[in-house]
Structures are given as C-alpha cells and as structure tokens.
Amino acid sequence: MGADDKSRKGNASSWRERIPDAQPVSRAKSARRKRQPPRPSYPGLPGEEPRPAVIPGPTRRTAGPRDSSSPYGAPSPRPRKAPRSAPQVEYDEEKATPERSSRPSGKRRKPGFTIFGALWFVLTMPFRFIGALTRNIRWFISWPLRILLSVSFVGIVVGAILVFLYGTISNRYDISEVKSNIPERTVILDRKNRTIGTLHGENRRRVPLQEVPPIFIDALLLREDNRFYDHGGVDWIGVGRAVAQVIKHKRATQGASTLTMQLAKITYNHQERNLHSKLTEVALAKRIEATYSKDEILETYINRIFWGHTFLGIAAASRGYYDKEPRDLSLSECATLAGIIYGPNDFSPLKHPEEARKVRDIVLGLLKDAGKITEVQYAAALAEPIVTHPPQSRSEENYAMDLVRRELDAILEEEDIRLGGLVVHTTLD
Structure with a gap:
C-alpha cells in the first residue's frame, strides 16, 4: 500500500467534505440499504455549527438530488409553505373574551324581552328619573331629597291604588239607603188623633x-x-x-x-x-x-x-x-x-x-x-x-191593637212592615 493510499485511508472521515458540491456522491449499496436516521443537531454543541430547528412532520420523498451538505446523505427537506396565520385579534381589556370583542357591534346579541324585566323597568324608572334630577346636587342635599321624593312618589302610587280599589268597592252599595232605609215605628191613632200604640219597625x-x-x-x-x-x-x-x-x-x-x-x-x-x-x-x-x-x-x-x-x-x-x-x-x-x-x-x-x-x-x-x-x-x-x-x-197587647196588627199584616207588604213609619188612623175611641 503506498503512501498515498495510507494518507487517503487516514483521512477517510473527511473525504466527503473535500468533494465539490456539484459532484454527486456515490455510496455503496449496503450504505444505501442501511441508511441511518439523521443525527439530531442541537445548536450550541461544541464543534457544530448551529442549525435551524426542524419542525417535525410528515415529509414526502422526491426524486430530486440529495443535499450534499448532509453528512449522512439525507434528502433535503422540501420547502414547505408557511402556515396560514390566524387573524390577529387584539385583546380588549374591557371585554370578557377576545371572541366577544371581535364580534361586530352591530350584530351584538340583545337580551330577550320578559314581562319581569319590563315590569322592573317601569317600577324603577321614576327612581332613575329622581336620581337624574338630583345628580348635580351635593350629596348631603341630594340624598335627603331623593328619599323625600321617593317616599312621596310611593305614597302617591299607593294612594291612587287605594282610591281606585275602595272606590270600586263603595260602588256596590246603594247610596239611596242612607235616607230611605230608616225603620221606625208605625203609630196607631184613635178617632181623635190620639196615639193609642205603635207597631212594627224600630x-x-x-x-x-x-x-x-x-x-x-x-x-x-x-x-x-x-x-x-x-x-x-x-x-x-x-x-x-x-x-x-x-x-x-x-x-x-x-x-x-x-x-x-x-x-x-x-x-x-x-x-x-x-x-x-x-x-x-x-x-x-x-x-x-x-x-x-x-x-x-x-x-x-x-x-x-x-x-x-x-x-x-x-x-x-x-x-x-x-x-x-x-x-x-x-x-x-x-x-x-x-x-x-x-x-x-x-x-x-x-x-x-x-x-x-x-x-x-x-x-x-x-x-x-x-x-x-x-x-x-x-x-x-x-x-x-x-x-x-x-x-x-x-201595654199594647189588647184586643184593639191585636185587631189593627192583623189588618195591617194582611194589607202591607213585608218591606213596609219592616220599615214601619206609618201613621194609621182608626175609628177606635
């Protein structure tokens, strides 16, 4: 083995770095077959340059050229489209949630109409009016004035209700009975207009x-x-x-x-x-x-x-x-x-x-x-x-009065007997 071969063998770990980017990288079949997953890289480790963090997610293989800068020959990730950003919502501190603040004011949901709410509005409206009238007055004058006006208003309302209620009740009575329904005794007179007794009535x-x-x-x-x-x-x-x-x-x-x-x-x-x-x-x-x-x-x-x-x-x-x-x-x-x-x-x-x-x-x-x-x-x-x-x-119990009573009972109506007040002239002496 020559010197050149030894030098090449000793520097086998860095031979890929000296290959120009334009030349394709050839690897053995076994290396392609048993490809290892890419080694994660963390920014800040000694001896490594910081790399941008890779967002995990499904990737799709392509038939394009591999990235020669990867030490493991991993395919370069396909550039992904930037995710559609959600509409920016400004948080309004006066509202409870951002959703309510983002809702248009014209389409805000209004509370439904209720009888109780309408009645409460009608009952409290005079007191709100009193409060509005005394709003610009000093508190030590406005509060006694509000209490006085409120009590007066309540008194007027209660008085009006009582007048209407008892006016209706009094209309059930026959007012003509005041002078007409006064029972009194029926006076019996003799032939010289002298009183000999009374009957019926009170x-x-x-x-x-x-x-x-x-x-x-x-x-x-x-x-x-x-x-x-x-x-x-x-x-x-x-x-x-x-x-x-x-x-x-x-x-x-x-x-x-x-x-x-x-x-x-x-x-x-x-x-x-x-x-x-x-x-x-x-x-x-x-x-x-x-x-x-x-x-x-x-x-x-x-x-x-x-x-x-x-x-x-x-x-x-x-x-x-x-x-x-x-x-x-x-x-x-x-x-x-x-x-x-x-x-x-x-x-x-x-x-x-x-x-x-x-x-x-x-x-x-x-x-x-x-x-x-x-x-x-x-x-x-x-x-x-x-x-x-x-x-x-x-004593009015004698035969003459008894005779007059029987005659009157046969002639008079029951109402006339009850009321009395008659003057009966007789021929008795």
Whole structure:
C-alpha cells in the first residue's frame, strides 16, 4: 500500500467534505440499504455549527438530488409553505373574551324581552328619573331629597291604588239607603188623633232638622265633629291629630271618624273594626257627601243614631229620657244627650246619672269656649241636676191593637212592615 493510499485511508472521515458540491456522491449499496436516521443537531454543541430547528412532520420523498451538505446523505427537506396565520385579534381589556370583542357591534346579541324585566323597568324608572334630577346636587342635599321624593312618589302610587280599589268597592252599595232605609215605628191613632200604640219597625220616629233646638246641633258638632261643614266627608286634620295621640299615648285615645263616616257605618251595619272597614267607610262618606247636602246628612244622622236602651233617633231619646219632644229640650238636657253619644249605655242618665253629669259638663264647657253660650247660661246649666222622666209604660197587647196588627199584616207588604213609619188612623175611641 503506498503512501498515498495510507494518507487517503487516514483521512477517510473527511473525504466527503473535500468533494465539490456539484459532484454527486456515490455510496455503496449496503450504505444505501442501511441508511441511518439523521443525527439530531442541537445548536450550541461544541464543534457544530448551529442549525435551524426542524419542525417535525410528515415529509414526502422526491426524486430530486440529495443535499450534499448532509453528512449522512439525507434528502433535503422540501420547502414547505408557511402556515396560514390566524387573524390577529387584539385583546380588549374591557371585554370578557377576545371572541366577544371581535364580534361586530352591530350584530351584538340583545337580551330577550320578559314581562319581569319590563315590569322592573317601569317600577324603577321614576327612581332613575329622581336620581337624574338630583345628580348635580351635593350629596348631603341630594340624598335627603331623593328619599323625600321617593317616599312621596310611593305614597302617591299607593294612594291612587287605594282610591281606585275602595272606590270600586263603595260602588256596590246603594247610596239611596242612607235616607230611605230608616225603620221606625208605625203609630196607631184613635178617632181623635190620639196615639193609642205603635207597631212594627224600630223604636224611632223621624223628625225634621227644624224641630231640633239649634243649641243641640252646636253641642253635637262640638262633641263629635267640629269641622263638619268644612270637610268633604273625611277630616284629615282629625286623622293627623288621632295619629299623633296614638304615637304619644301608645294607644287610640281619640277617634277620627266624622259624622258622615259614622252615618255610613250605621246605615250599612259595619260591625267590624279594622282597616278594611274604615277605608270602606271613607269611600262611602265621599259618596254620601257628593250625593246629599250637609243639612240632609245631619238630619239623617240625628234620626239614625243610637242613644241607649232601645232609643233610636233624637225623638225617641228625648221621649224615652225626658218624656218631651225634641224642640222642648233645655240646655242641660241637650248637652246631656249630645254627650252620651260616645257611650250611650255607659253614660245613660237612667242607669249612670253621675257619669252622665260628667259628660254633660264637658259639653257645656265646649259650648262656652266656642262662644255659643254665655257665662250665666253655663253656670245655670251646671247647677241643674240630672233628672229624667221616662214615660209611663202601657201595654199594647189588647184586643184593639191585636185587631189593627192583623189588618195591617194582611194589607202591607213585608218591606213596609219592616220599615214601619206609618201613621194609621182608626175609628177606635
């Protein structure tokens, strides 16, 4: 073996590097058959030049020339097309996700319509309006103002609902019953127009307002409703005063019912004492005031009111306590009858004369303070004792009254018998 051969054999590891790039590389069949996979190259290893990282992936063999620069004779990879880049999306910090920010604003999905949402919008709209009105005002003024306006708005809405509701309820009542449905006794007269008895109805006899002493009307109004001619059925000043008394004494010490409200309660027989009944009476009082005059309401009231025992109306009370007609009552007697309305059985002059005297003195003081009576009249009325003169009871069960009752039952309708109030002239002596 010559020197040249030894030199070539010793430098066998680098003979491929000296072959020009243009010359093809010939290899043995065994080398082509047993080709080793390309050795991975890592940038930064000593003795090797850094190479670009190869993206792993399926490759396709081609019939083109092999890359002579590869030490293992590996085919050069076919240049791949650059992958299509995804559209660049700018992240909006104000949005939750990039997808929402990339969606066009014109095609943004709107929330669906719901009844609850519409109702909530309607309910909160006034408060939003109040907030917008007070937005530019300092906070220590705007917040109290907002609270005041909000409470006022809620009160107006609740009041409107109650007016509509109880106005509808009051329309179910027949307002004509206030004056027409007043049962009273049927009076039986003999041939000389003398009363021989009464039948049917209730212990009541209606009298016109002109037959009642004016001082009694003054005493009644001062005792029960001193603003009767000023209000429209409901005395809101009296309501506020009653509420203040409840707050002060922790209990109801003063009523707020007007004469018109009491008349509605008596007419339609409202026995329950609750808020629903009271609001119904308020609505009925408004209707009564709109239908009748003040004098008609007052006349109907004094003929309906209960005065204790079985006495209904001023005529029955004056006859039952003093055996007098209403026009003949004295100042002391008028003050007594006006005072016992608050509790007819508790202040009855027949059973509790001392209690009746106390309420009479209170009414006399009201008359004096209002200038309705003089000091002399006041002192004289205080000095009068409580004296009653009930009428002598007489039996109405006799053959004559029994005959009249049978005749009336056969002639009258059931409604006429219930209401009574008739004057029957007979030929009895």
